[in-house]
Amino acid sequence: MSDEDDLEDSEPDQDDSEKEEDEKETEEGEDYRKEGEEFPEEWLPTPLTEDMMKEGLSLLCKTGNGLAHAYVKLEVKERDLTDIYLLRSYIHLRYVDISENHLTDLSPLNYLTHLLWLKADGNRLRSAQMNELPYLQIASFAYNQITDTEGISHPRLETLNLKGNSIHMVTGLDPEKLISLHTVELRGNQLESTLGINLPKLKNLYLRLKEEKEQEPEPQRDLEPEQSLI
8 A cells, every 4th residue: 555645635734723723614614514505405316427437536556466457546526426336346446535525325435445545524424434444544524414433443544534523422432443543633513521532542632622612701892881891
């Protein structure tokens, strides 16, 4: 797996201030919401097609036995996709960007056992659950409708982005399986505590608890004379 130099950086900018990150988070979340408001709640079925695959495939590499070649990178973002069943046949894919579609099911990705990098931001996912993928290192599910952290057990996963979802509690992150996970992004959720986050290699954790948001003081307004606090 020597093609990691080709993957795009999906990790948050750790040099930005917290204020700048929060402003960026708000802007990105609003962009996804605005995009969703332009369409009805029920999407017209739009499956991934062979023509879309031809347009989105790139990065020709040798396969495992070294005797054949296959395209290992796919970008099919902003295609209004509701179905990626066709991916079951593309078992050599290592880098997949299916962001900004209308996907609710990631099960076809279970067949991509060579997957290194996944970006599924801005869909309609309610879960990030997939089968254990032995080589997956970076996974981003930002700005979906995910409510829990169950079913994430990829042993080589290093970076996990769940920003801008609807997670109230972290459960299912097994420290005995997630032995490589060092960066977790959970801002923009409804987290009430840090219980369930017990990872042996964790170095970077980004989150804001619901309680902290509620306790933030409101900016003081200019009062009319009759409204004086004195």
